[in-house]
Amino acid sequence: MLDRGDLDKLVRALAETRESEIGCDECFEKMDRFAEIEFSGSDAATAMPLVQDHLRKCEDCHEKYEALLMAVGAG
Amino acid sequence: MQARTNEQWLAELRGPNPNEALSDLYDLLVRGLRAALGGPAGAANADIEDFAQEALLKITNNLDSFRGESRYTTWAKKIAMNVALTELNRRRWSDVSLQDLLARRTAAGRGLADPQSTPEQVAFQNMVLAELRGIIDKYLTDRQREAVVAVILEGMPIAEVARRMGTNQNALYKLLHDARKKLKLRMEAVGLSPHEMLAAFDAG
Numbered sequence: 001m002l003d004r005g006d007l008d009k010l011v012r013a014l015a016e017t018r019e020s021e022i023g024c025d026e027c028f029e030k031m032d033r034f035a036e037i038e039f040s041g042s043d044a045a046t047a048m049p050l051v052q053d054h055l056r057k058c059e060d061c062h063e064k065y066e067a068l069l070m071a072v073g074a075g
Numbered sequence: 076m077q078a079r080t081n082e083q084w085l086a087e088l089r090g091p092n093p094n095e096a097l098s099d100l101y102d103l104l105v106r107g108l109r110a111a112l113g114g115p116a117g118a119a120n121a122d123i124e125d126f127a128q129e130a131l132l133k134i135t136n137n138l139d140s141f142r143g144e145s146r147y148t149t150w151a152k153k154i155a156m157n158v159a160l161t162e163l164n165r166r167r168w169s170d171v172s173l174q175d176l177l178a179r180r181t182a183a184g185r186g187l188a189d190p191q192s193t194p195e196q197v198a199f200q201n202m203v204l205a206e207l208r209g210i211i212d213k214y215l216t217d218r219q220r221e222a223v224v225a226v227i228l229e230g231m232p233i234a235e236v237a238r239r240m241g242t243n244q245n246a247l248y249k250l251l252h253d254a255r256k257k258l259k260l261r262m263e264a265v266g267l268s269p270h271e272m273l274a275a276f277d278a279g
Contacts (some may be wrong), residue, residue, distance in 0.1 A: 002208050006228045007200060008276060010207065013227050014262065015269035017255040024233065025245040032145035032153045058248060060164075060233045067156040071107030072149055 016057060020050075027054040027061045035068050076102065084147040088138055100151060101131055107152045108159055118163060126162065130155035161234060168235045173221060176229055199275050203267060210261040219254035222247060 002010070034051045037044035045052035055062045076099045079087070087096035104127040112118040118126070134151050141150050192200070211220060218240065225236045226247075237247040259269060 002204065002211060002228075004200060004204060007204060007207070009228055010223070010258075011203070011269050011272045011276070014255055014259045015273055017252070017259050017269075019256065021252050023245045023252075024248045028153070028157065029142075030144075032149040035153075036145050036149055058233065059230070060160075060244060063232075064153070064156045064160050067111035067160060068149070068153050070111040071152040071156060074106050074110030 013057075018053065021057070022050045022054050024054070024058060024061055027051055027058065028064070031061070031065055031068060035065065035072055039069065039072055079147075081141075081143055081147040085138060085141070088135060093135075097131065097135070100134070100148075101127055103148055104130055104151065104155045108155055111156060112159055112163070118159065122162075123159075126159040127155060130158045133158065164232045164235055165238075168231060171231070171235075173225060173236065173239045176225055176231065177221065180224060180229070196275065203272055206262065206265055206267060207258070210258055214257050214261055215254055219250060219257075222251050223254055226251060 030048060030051050034044045034048050034055075037047050055065055079096070079099075084096060084100075087093055088100075105123060108118070108123045108126055112123065130151070133154050141147060211223070215223065221240065222236060225231045226233055233247050233251070234244040237244045240247065242250075262269065262272075
């Protein structure tokens with residue numbers, strides 16, 4: 001099931017793995033707050049590091065977050 | 076549209092005459108969805124209006140779940156983005172079954188080394204590959220293996236894989252997290268830390 005083309009993706013995923021990570025539900029719950037901090041020009045990643053970590057790892061949540069940022073920007 | 080505080084939004088939506096607030100919120104969601112998903116290759120206008128309508132229903136049915144940690148309108152837009160992207164991903168991946176995805180991989184055999192790799196790098200990659208294959212076979216459950224392939228290697232949305240595996244997005248993320256932790260631990264136990272592996276792949 002695993003071949004050379006997969007190595008890079010899998011090893012990168014392992015390198016970013018932490019003992020403690022929040023799940024998609026918790027990320028979604030905090031996403032609006034995170035977006036507002038970022039939108040205000042403050043450092044959301046420092047304020048909410050577990051959300052930032054999840055957004056880097058989870059493409060589903062990252063996609064929703066990017067969409068939310070654009071929607072917030074639209075006023 | 077009149078500006079409202081969070082408390083004003085909630086009071087109007089809960090009150091006896093919510094129509095003006097509902098109408099304003101709907102317009103706001105449509106504008107947000109257009110900004111996020113519109114454009115020439117984006118979602119169709121009718122879809123955007125449907126997403127806004129569905130989100131509005133969820134929002135009004137869950138007025139008590141707003142915890143006041145952001146502006147009410149940001150929270151509402153978050154619900155709308157979730158509705159829209161869940162549906163768009165469902166459509167985008169509707170023709171793909173997990174079985175086909177896994178079967179295609181078995182048949183594809185993408186095993187050629189990068190021609191720019193040095194012989195040492197190729198030997199190291201082969202060794203890592205053999206270790207990872209062994210650990211995946213020995214320590215991951217069937218469900219963890221399927222999830223690793225579909226989400227990490229094939230890039231299928233977690234929610235879509237979860238739907239096919241009869242679970243939900245949050246539970247599947249946790250299953251994947253457990254799988255990643257197990258793999259990382261087992262690789263480290265044979266002296267292969269992911270960071271060193273990456274450094275070795277990138278060197279040369």
